[in-house]
Amino acid sequence: MNGVDFHDMKVRAPDLDRTREEYAEIGAAIQGADDAAACIEAVRRWNECRNAVDTWGALVGLHFNQDTRNPDAKRALEERDEMSPKILELDLELMRKLNASPHRTAVESEIGKHAFDLWEALITTYDPAIESEKIQESRLESEYTELIASGRVDYNGETLTLVELGRYNEDPKRDVRHDVSLLRWGWFQDNAKALDRIFGELVALRTSMARKLGFDDFVELAYRRLQRTDYDRTDVERFRAEVREQVVPLATELRRRQAERIGVDRLMSWDEALRDPQGNPKPQGDHDWMVERAREMFDQMGGGLGEFFRLMVDRNLMDLKSRKNKGGGGFCTSFPDYGVPFIFANFNGTKGDVEVFTHEMGHAFQCYCSRDRFPIDYLWPTAEACEIHSMGLEFLTWPHMGKFFGEDDADRFRGIHLEESLLFLPYGVAIDHFQHLVYENPDATPAERNAFWQEMERTYLPWRDYGDLERPAAGGFWQCQLHVYRYPFYYIDYTLAQTCALQFWKRSEADFAEAMEAYVALCRRGGEAPFQELVRGADLTSPFQSGCLADVVDHARAILGV
Ligand code: ZN
Numbered sequence: 001m002n003g004v005d006f007h008d009m010k011v012r013a014p015d016l017d018r019t020r021e022e023y024a025e026i027g028a029a030i031q032g033a034d035d036a037a038a039c040i041e042a043v044r045r046w047n048e049c050r051n052a053v054d055t056w057g058a059l060v061g062l063h064f065n066q067d068t069r070n071p072d073a074k075r076a077l078e079e080r081d082e083m084s085p086k087i088l089e090l091d092l093e094l095m096r097k098l099n100a101s102p103h104r105t106a107v108e109s110e111i112g113k114h115a116f117d118l119w120e121a122l123i124t125t126y127d128p129a130i131e132s133e134k135i136q137e138s139r140l141e142s143e144y145t146e147l148i149a150s151g152r153v154d155y156n157g158e159t160l161t162l163v164e165l166g167r168y169n170e171d172p173k174r175d176v177r178h179d180v181s182l183l184r185w186g187w188f189q190d191n192a193k194a195l196d197r198i199f200g201e202l203v204a205l206r207t208s209m210a211r212k213l214g215f216d217d218f219v220e221l222a223y224r225r226l227q228r229t230d231y232d233r234t235d236v237e238r239f240r241a242e243v244r245e246q247v248v249p250l251a252t253e254l255r256r257r258q259a260e261r262i263g264v265d266r267l268m269s270w271d272e273a274l275r276d277p278q279g280n281p282k283p284q285g286d287h288d289w290m291v292e293r294a295r296e297m298f299d300q301m302g303g304g305l306g307e308f309f310r311l312m313v314d315r316n317l318m319d320l321k322s323r324k325n326k327g328g329g330g331f332c333t334s335f336p337d338y339g340v341p342f343i344f345a346n347f348n349g350t351k352g353d354v355e356v357f358t359h360e361m362g363h364a365f366q367c368y369c370s371r372d373r374f375p376i377d378y379l380w381p382t383a384e385a386c387e388i389h390s391m392g393l394e395f396l397t398w399p400h401m402g403k404f405f406g407e408d409d410a411d412r413f414r415g416i417h418l419e420e421s422l423l424f425l426p427y428g429v430a431i432d433h434f435q436h437l438v439y440e441n442p443d444a445t446p447a448e449r450n451a452f453w454q455e456m457e458r459t460y461l462p463w464r465d466y467g468d469l470e471r472p473a474a475g476g477f478w479q480c481q482l483h484v485y486r487y488p489f490y491y492i493d494y495t496l497a498q499t500c501a502l503q504f505w506k507r508s509e510a511d512f513a514e515a516m517e518a519y520v521a522l523c524r525r526g527g528e529a530p531f532q533e534l535v536r537g538a539d540l541t542s543p544f545q546s547g548c549l550a551d552v553v554d555h556a557r558a559i560l561g562v
């Protein structure tokens with residue numbers, strides 16, 4: 001099914017009874033296989049089913065995001081969410097059978113051991129004994145999202161959601177920034193009880209599930225859920241120490257310079273989002289103009305990016321314009337049956353448009369390069385590796401930013417992008433370290449958890465000053481970070497990937513062609529290997545190796561003149 005236009009793609013919902021029969025046959029074929037070849041044949045049949053299910057799931061998810069008020073799209077999404085866990089159970093059953101197969105070693109040598117490791121990780125996170133807790137967990141996660149979404153504050157005669165209030169964070173007037181911070185954190189103060197209760201219940205539930213599955217604590221279960229097969233919490237701990245030693249001093253200096261630049265003698269928390277008194281650079285044209293500039297950019301970059309981008313345009317595989325009833329944010333999804341990815345975004349005329357676009361194009365390009373990987377587990381790598389493709393492309397497109405912003409503003413854009421990338425690292429590891437403390441001490445009280453977070457701020461964000469903002473000054477800042485509630489332990493992935501992307505940045509400044517070649521080769525490998533193996537294969541220093549950030553920090557200091 002190659003060459004199909006997005007609008008001609010068919011949504012085929014699986015028939016659950018038929019799927020069950022098919023899986024039963026595949027399971028019997030695996031168990032009855034006389035040799036590895038017969039086993040692999042069964043894996044191919046299973047792979048066809050998974051391609052179809054993933055294509056359906058992705059199309060349904062995308063259609064809903066394209067029009068969240070469409071009742072048919074919503075119904076299809078509900079149907080998918082109800083059916084997916086049932087199909088996952090069928091998948092897990094086949095994974096168990098394959099892992100127990102007498103031909104396992106021979107199959108591994110054909111399709112790679114990594115797939116088996118990924119399956120093993122998933123298998124150990126499921127058990128009928130935790131089913132009701134899993135349902136409660138997702139209910140609490142939704143409760144958090146709904147509570148935050150229900151947040152309203154009155155400002156300037158308008159009633160605003162917390163997201164809408166965010167547009168004042170970068171207001172050039174300091175008292176505006178301070179006022180909206182007071183309102184925002186006033187809301188968190190008023191809802192502190194509920195936020196503490198939801199989180200306390202989540203920690204208890206997750207800890208209980210981990211223990212039922214035979215783990216010491218939830219940290220171990222969370223790492224397995226994320227299919228981390230080649231590193232553990234001690235590696236992550238070493239990486240955090242690296243950030244503390246290398247990046248925190250630089251970040252502190254960058255914050256001091258920021259205070260100078262925006263003309264305040266002490267940078268308060270409500271000043272942090274204002275990077276530049278001139279305001280952020282903006283793209284100089286509309287959506288169609290940007291697509292044209294992107295075409296020029298990707299043609300000049302080589303490595304197959306130009307051809308790939310044409311394909312995305314010609315087959316309508318992008319939906320970038322913001323419109324009413326469209327879901328928020330940006331993401332990349334893919335349709336394995338058709339061998340192509342899709343990019344979704346909400347352009348709003350800010351520099352973020354260019355960032356989201358180059359970021360999601362990185363994901364899409366990798367996915368397209370890996371479209372023929374077998375089995376489907378190799379279509380994408382694990383999340384920390386995925387974000388190298390996206391964050392890496394954000395840096396590799398640097399030389400072309402003049403096309404979007406004009407040459408003068410392109411320099412400002414690059415400076416801000418680099419500073420934000422560096423400043424993100426201490427915050428990212430603080431969120432990660434905090435979660436380790438929480439789940440390693442599951443009986444801590446809400447006040448003790450806030451004290452954990454304050455310790456994180458002293459360690460990683462020593463410049464932070466909340467002044468008269470009561471709630472964050474008492475340690476409650478972490479409650480605004482969605483991932484802490486909804487995606488436990490995921491946050492470190494962004495910082496691991498950023499550490500690798502920054503290396504691509506430095507290499508591309510020294511030899512663009514070399515960096516580009518290594519980047520494309522990394523994309524082509526898809527998810528055939530675990531994180532560190534992919535990283536080393538691309539000649540990058542693993543974030544778990546000591547000194548991993550020294551080079552890029554030195555280079556950044558030189559470029560930024562710090
Ligand atoms: Zn991403």
